[in-house]
Amino acid sequence: MAGCCFYAGYPITPATEIMEIMARDLPRAGGIFIQMEDEIASLGAVIGASLAGAKSMTATSGPGFSLMQEHIGFACMAEVPCVIADIMRAGPSTGLPTQASQSDVMQARWGTHGDHPIIALAPSSVYECLELTVQAFNLSERYRTPIILLIDEAVAHMREGIVLPSPGDIEIEERPHPTVPPEWYIPYADPGTGVPPMSAFGDGYRYHVTGLYHDVRGYPTIRADEVEPLIHRLFSKISRDFDHLQWFDSYYTEDARITVIAYGCVSRAALRAIKEAREKGLKVGLIKLKVIWPFMHCTIAKILENSPKVLVPEINFGQISREVKRVNQGKCEVATLNKVDGTILTPPEILRKLEEMYS
Amino acid sequence: MRETTHLVHKYLRSSKRFPHIWCAGCGIGIFMQSLIRVIDQKEYSKDDVVLISGIGCSGRLPVYVDFNTLHTTHGRALTFATGIKLAKPRLKVIAIMGDGDAIAIGGNHFIHAARRNVEIASFVINNQVYGMTGGQCSPTTPDGTITASSPYGNLEPDFNICRLAEAAGATFVGRATVYHTRLLEQLIGKAFEKKGFAMVEVVSQCVTYPGRTFGPDPAVAMMKWQRDNSITVAQASKLSEAERQGKIEIGILVDKERPTYHEEYQKLLRKKPKV
């Protein structure tokens, strides 16, 4: 539905099903599927296909996501649209291949070396997997940047009924294409939006693509007056649109004395817990994050101002809670609830914590 | 044959500063000239040629030439090449790698690209050293050689790149040195024509690191060494294993037909698979 026509991947639990479905369905849709020799190769092929004009994706889990980091940085630097689904399992190392986790939140943010902007989305239901995957492609095309889908194993393997939108109702975005003739094309010049138009290899606009810092023509440079504008543009093309990336759902937050901030499968348990708490008369609410990176500072700051207490439950040692605390700066009390035993947080566990905090 | 002046005007990027960055007498420049001369002979449209490289001195080649050019990550050129070729099969996809690039860090991609038989014309510039990082030993550095990372002599035996490509299933395998420019151009031409994964090992000189032990005129001395130590495939077939030791076997080592990944995939698409 998003227009993806190229998939390259390597099997890994719990992401293998994505690959198997692609292997089955892409050839029927005229797209290209290829199983590569590892995850580095997978993302390399995806970036290559995208440079040739194809909307491309791959999917993996922790160990494979670690291997992909160098190419995530390449896609950031060379501004190549692509989508990477990371189905999170518990690490480090081989960890717990079959158990759900949210422990790649910081890897998604800082996994590749060097300063770089990143966009990561976290669905919490089957419908959101569809919705946010389409959005991931749209954002990657719009900003010419890799987009990470952070999906915990529980959501990734979830089965629930959804009503599919009709394809006409889905808005599909394409990367900006050059409108000037090839001899005028300056591949990395800022057209004002921060996102240079992108020509596919073979379309008559010959240019150079590199992971080195480059000038507006794409040629390697170490000149300070060319290096700095590039890294600033890479950040600003996304940060200037921060307002459009405040994707979250809020439940019962108006009068909440405790606001839960959660994402992925934990947000589902939290919603159940909050409904039960409300029945018991507790004024509690939930903010469910759909965009993880860039972190929604302003949105979260407002919540922290209006809610005396905040709870950040996660199935990791506390990764998003650090961001919340950073934004908080002492405004209110931020509590965490972390589970790292390979099982998911349940509604009673969250409810118990809420009750504890409420008294 | 067209003169270099023609090649310079037609194929070198006028917006790049020349002379290029490679050291005086480095073989990569000789290969670059051979490469574009053959592209010129074949009359490929510049818009349809994609030149992909990894990281290393050899990785700096694409930036100088006016094609669709892609300077990827160390060792991974073939993975990007695979994606490009499959997504747009009409493109002429050429991958340029160093010996460390292709055979050490990229060894896995190298054997699988050959096995899969994606139509990529690939060239490994074998200077038997990590040039860009300052002369450490590579998987093709001969046993016993003193390098920056083997100050007491290299403890490892070297890889035979062509045999590796052959064993992995490459449909065209050839070897030339930059001294043997005419042979080199023939092999480049054959690699371009091949429907399948073609690999040419280009034995080259790094004048700055291994060249240090070759006296005051390292480029000349190293090319003389190439000249004096090369034997043709036909000559080699008459020699024993021991006699072939230390010789560079040049010429065509493999030239065969096998369906490419793309052809197999097209067959699958035509079948319109149903579940």
Place this chain on the structure above:
Amino acid sequence: MNKVEIYRGWCKKCGICIAFCPEAVLEADEALYPTVKDPEKCNGCRLCEMRCPDFAIVVYRNEESYPETDSSPGK
């Protein structure tokens, strides 16, 4: 007669063209740049041109002695 031209701006004085010219047409000058010592002797083989890593030497052949049909590189 064939004409050999050297572009000093790009030449890095590596000596390859001089060392491998089959007719010893070229020599190094005081600054070590190649120069044409014996233009008469040049056989137009173009090996110096093909082996120059820096695109810095060009051989213009006398097309009378080298008809177009013969202009592809030999075996």
